[in-house]
Amino acid sequence: MEPHAASTNPVAWSRKHLLGLEDLSRAEINGLLDTADSFAEISTRSRKKVPALLGRVVFNLFFENSTRTRTSFSLAAKRLSADTQDFTASVSSLSKGETFIDTAKNIEAMGADVMVVRHPTPGAPHLLAQHVQSSVINAGDGAHEHPTQGLLDLLTIRRAKGKIEGLTVCLVGDISHSRVARSNLWGLLKLGARVILCGPPTLVPKSMERLGCEVAYHLDEILPQCDVVNVLRIQFERQQKALFPSISEYSQLYGMTQERVRKAKEDLLVLAPGPINRGVELTPEVADGPNSAILDQVTNGLAVRMAVLYLLSGTNTKRSAAEESLGDTSTSK
Amino acid sequence: MKGFPALATIHITGGRIIDPSQEIDRIGDLWISRGRILPVGEGYEDAEVVIDARGLIVCPGLIDAHVHFREPGNEEDETIASGAEAALAGGVTSVACMPNTLPAIDSQAAAEFVILQAQRARKAHVYPVGAVSKGRKGEELAEIGQLVDGGAVGFTDDGAPVASASLMRRALQYASMFDRVIMQHCQVPELTVGGVMNEGFESTRLGLAGMPAAAEDIMVARDIRLAEITGGRLHIQHISTARSVELVREGKRRGVRVTAEACPHHFTLTDEGLRTFDSNFKMNPPLRTWSDVEAVIGGLKDGTIEIIATDHAPHAPEKKMRELDQAPFGIVGLETLIPITVHGLIDPGHLDWPEVIRKLTINPAQLLGINKGTLGPGADADVTLIDPEARWTIDPTKFRSKSRNTPYGGWEVRGRAHTVIVNGEVRYTLGGIVQPGTGDASS
Numbered sequence: 001m002e003p004h005a006a007s008t009n010p011v012a013w014s015r016k017h018l019l020g021l022e023d024l025s026r027a028e029i030n031g032l033l034d035t036a037d038s039f040a041e042i043s044t045r046s047r048k049k050v051p052a053l054l055g056r057v058v059f060n061l062f063f064e065n066s067t068r069t070r071t072s073f074s075l076a077a078k079r080l081s082a083d084t085q086d087f088t089a090s091v092s093s094l095s096k097g098e099t100f101i102d103t104a105k106n107i108e109a110m111g112a113d114v115m116v117v118r119h120p121t122p123g124a125p126h127l128l129a130q131h132v133q134s135s136v137i138n139a140g141d142g143a144h145e146h147p148t149q150g151l152l153d154l155l156t157i158r159r160a161k162g163k164i165e166g167l168t169v170c171l172v173g174d175i176s177h178s179r180v181a182r183s184n185l186w187g188l189l190k191l192g193a194r195v196i197l198c199g200p201p202t203l204v205p206k207s208m209e210r211l212g213c214e215v216a217y218h219l220d221e222i223l224p225q226c227d228v229v230n231v232l233r234i235q236f237e238r239q240q241k242a243l244f245p246s247i248s249e250y251s252q253l254y255g256m257t258q259e260r261v262r263k264a265k266e267d268l269l270v271l272a273p274g275p276i277n278r279g280v281e282l283t284p285e286v287a288d289g290p291n292s293a294i295l296d297q298v299t300n301g302l303a304v305r306m307a308v309l310y311l312l313s314g315t316n317t318k319r320s321a322a323e324e325s326l327g328d329t330s331t332s333k
Numbered sequence: 334m335k336g337f338p339a340l341a342t343i344h345i346t347g348g349r350i351i352d353p354s355q356e357i358d359r360i361g362d363l364w365i366s367r368g369r370i371l372p373v374g375e376g377y378e379d380a381e382v383v384i385d386a387r388g389l390i391v392c393p394g395l396i397d398a399h400v401h402f403r404e405p406g407n408e409e410d411e412t413i414a415s416g417a418e419a420a421l422a423g424g425v426t427s428v429a430c431m432p433n434t435l436p437a438i439d440s441q442a443a444a445e446f447v448i449l450q451a452q453r454a455r456k457a458h459v460y461p462v463g464a465v466s467k468g469r470k471g472e473e474l475a476e477i478g479q480l481v482d483g484g485a486v487g488f489t490d491d492g493a494p495v496a497s498a499s500l501m502r503r504a505l506q507y508a509s510m511f512d513r514v515i516m517q518h519c520q521v522p523e524l525t526v527g528g529v530m531n532e533g534f535e536s537t538r539l540g541l542a543g544m545p546a547a548a549e550d551i552m553v554a555r556d557i558r559l560a561e562i563t564g565g566r567l568h569i570q571h572i573s574t575a576r577s578v579e580l581v582r583e584g585k586r587r588g589v590r591v592t593a594e595a596c597p598h599h600f601t602l603t604d605e606g607l608r609t610f611d612s613n614f615k616m617n618p619p620l621r622t623w624s625d626v627e628a629v630i631g632g633l634k635d636g637t638i639e640i641i642a643t644d645h646a647p648h649a650p651e652k653k654m655r656e657l658d659q660a661p662f663g664i665v666g667l668e669t670l671i672p673i674t675v676h677g678l679i680d681p682g683h684l685d686w687p688e689v690i691r692k693l694t695i696n697p698a699q700l701l702g703i704n705k706g707t708l709g710p711g712a713d714a715d716v717t718l719i720d721p722e723a724r725w726t727i728d729p730t731k732f733r734s735k736s737r738n739t740p741y742g743g744w745e746v747r748g749r750a751h752t753v754i755v756n757g758e759v760r761y762t763l764g765g766i767v768q769p770g771t772g773d774a775s776s
Contacts, residue, residue: 099651099655100655100656100659101654101655119656120658121656121657121658121659122539122540122541122610122657123539123541123610123656123657124656124657126609126610127610127654127655127656141540142540142541143540143541144539144540144541145540176537177540179540182538182540205537207533207534207537208537208538210534211538
């Protein structure tokens with residue numbers, strides 16, 4: 001059984017890896033979002049499973065803590081009937097001195113078709129992609145990119161607003177340390193949105209304007225223009241030294257409160273990639289209020305990850321000779 | 334070519350002899366006998382070896398004032414023998430070896446060990462540079478006088494800057510009584526913690542921790558001032574920023590005893606190279622921006638930067654091919670020195686051959702206080718023959734160095750060492766290393 005929209009409206013996709021949104025064209029991003037739309041329907045069925053990746057093996061290689069992204073990828077893979085296996089650095093042989101690439105090669109030798117990689121160092125998935133035959137999906141590399149998060153944010157905006165082109169989207173918070181910000185930025189710019197990055201100068205480098213966005217330091221000045229606000233988490237664990245004086249001052253300047261929402265457009269869409277620090281970036285009333293799309297993001301994340309796994313598995317034709325001669329009936333055409 | 338007897342009389346005919354120490358640039362013959370350059374003249378009829386140098390440049394053996402040979406401690410990356418062999422393949426007959434080994438070269442015995450290993454290898458000359466501080470910890474002065482006795486030609490904690498202004502001041506004062514130079518890796522450590530590349534647009538885009546140019550500028554400014562008040566000799570290693578070049582220029586104008594070196598990667602590459610996340614573009618100081626590259630070239634042109642050095646920094650593949658924050662800084666440079674300098678300086682018309690050779694011979698010889706870098710009568714017969722028109726493709730798998738970490742693999746380049754003579758012995762030809770004593774070319 002094929003997911004109907006993906007088969008009736010085939011998407012041109014030729015990439016083996018998904019490493020970042022910076023590399024993708026507008027058409028490729030739209031293709032991914034269209035495919036995700038069709039997979040979103042599957043999650044509404046009572047039997048939430050298709051056989052697209054039956055017999056394929058998806059490995060989650062997480063060299064950094066994550067709960068929701070890893071769970072989302074696992075569930076996405078399972079809905080496509082793939083076998084999934086988690087590999088977490090803390091319980092691995094990395095502590096015994098094995099290199100990251102050797103670890104990945106070992107996992108590949110166990111038959112991994114797709115490796116979903118999260119790593120604290122920018123470029124680590126790119127390095128891996130050069131050394132393994134499997135498809136590599138970047139599930140977050142340091143402060144560089146988190147393409148599936150970017151895609152799910154795009155999908156959430158597109159579903160809520162019907163379009164992305166022409167919208168004004170503000171990313172608020174710790175842009176410097178945020179891979180979510182970078183992936184969002186590339187995706188939004190490619191799809192024709194106006195992007196404003198907002199936060200204190202210690203968290204929002206002015207040089208980012210050269211990427212084609214705007215930089216603002218005062219949220220209240222730009223909020224009335226915004227159609228979407230994406231509230232990034234303050235990365236306490238990534239921050240080596242205090243880049244702002246106090247949490248309370250930060251909340252006062254940049255926290256999304258009910259009062260701020262009232263001053264914004266009525267249909268302001270509030271996103272937050274999570275996990276959120278309630279009361280810091282976002283008050284509970286806003287997080288749980290009518291403008292919030294936080295839970296839609298989670299649902300859409302599943303659809304996006306199914307779409308990515310599905311499209312990548314269609315281009316990675318790593319098969320044995322025996323498999324070719326027998327004919328592989330289990331995978332999608 | 335084969336069969337060079339040791340200490341033969343060598344007649345190099347018809348080459349373009351370039352010797353900036355004597356302001357010579359002419360077509361002519363050069364004679365060598367018993368390890369010495371003979372005076373220009375006729376009547377040396379019985380040369381055992383004749384080298385046809387038509388179309389080649391004949392110059393004093395090149396001197397690289399900044400290499401890392403990793404011995405003792407990290408022999409898997411490079412040994413003194415393998416590094417000295419890489420030097421020959423790059424046309425370099427003398428190198429100054431940085432002291433950041435394990436243990437550091439911070440004692441007379443350690444310096445003498447470097448010299449002994451170089452003598453055993455019998456390839457290029459290797460001069461030890463001693464550590465400024467004991468264990469390169471930046472706390473107490475190393476035994477500078479004893480290191481001088483052991484053969485140290487200068488002092489540095491390279492890899493780590495001398496962060497303490499007070500220690501730097503004492504080092505400049507103390508070393509001045511031996512007329513030795515303090516070579517400084519200029520960088521304010523607090524501004525570069527965790528950094529893997531230049532701080533700027535590219536680091537912001539890639540989400541990588543940056544090292545701001547100001548970290549270098551601030552220490553260059555501080556140290557020039559310290560050299561000024563102490564009268565000591567300061568050498569700025571691997572200068573990489575536009576502002577640093579300007580500071581050195583201004584210091585010289587005031588009469589401060591400051592010199593500077595630039596590395597080929599800092600006048601040919603920028604931080605854009607890291608867009609591929611290739612750790613071969615990770616060095617310290619980091620690759621900067623095009624405006625810095627232009628400023629470094631400007632400094633080379635007007636003499637602000639009088640030395641070209643490689644900062645040859647070998648790392649075994651298993652160490653370098655890692656996540657960017659795990660991979661060590663640095664690239665090998667000896668075997669790409671000539672062609673990358675041609676690419677960056679000669680081909681675009683910034684400098685001509687005599688100007689480049691000056692920065693690779695007499696200028697570093699004066700920096701290090703060594704009696705090299707000249708083809709004057711009676712000088713040590715260290716001679717490099719360069720084929721300036723040789724076109725070739727850089728293939729790291731063919732390096733003599735034990736390491737392969739270079740961003741220049743696959744580059745189509747021009748210019749390479751043709752024949753290298755050390756102490757009057759032909760030790761390298763394009764055909765390969767010549768074994769000492771036997772005169773046979775090995776493959």
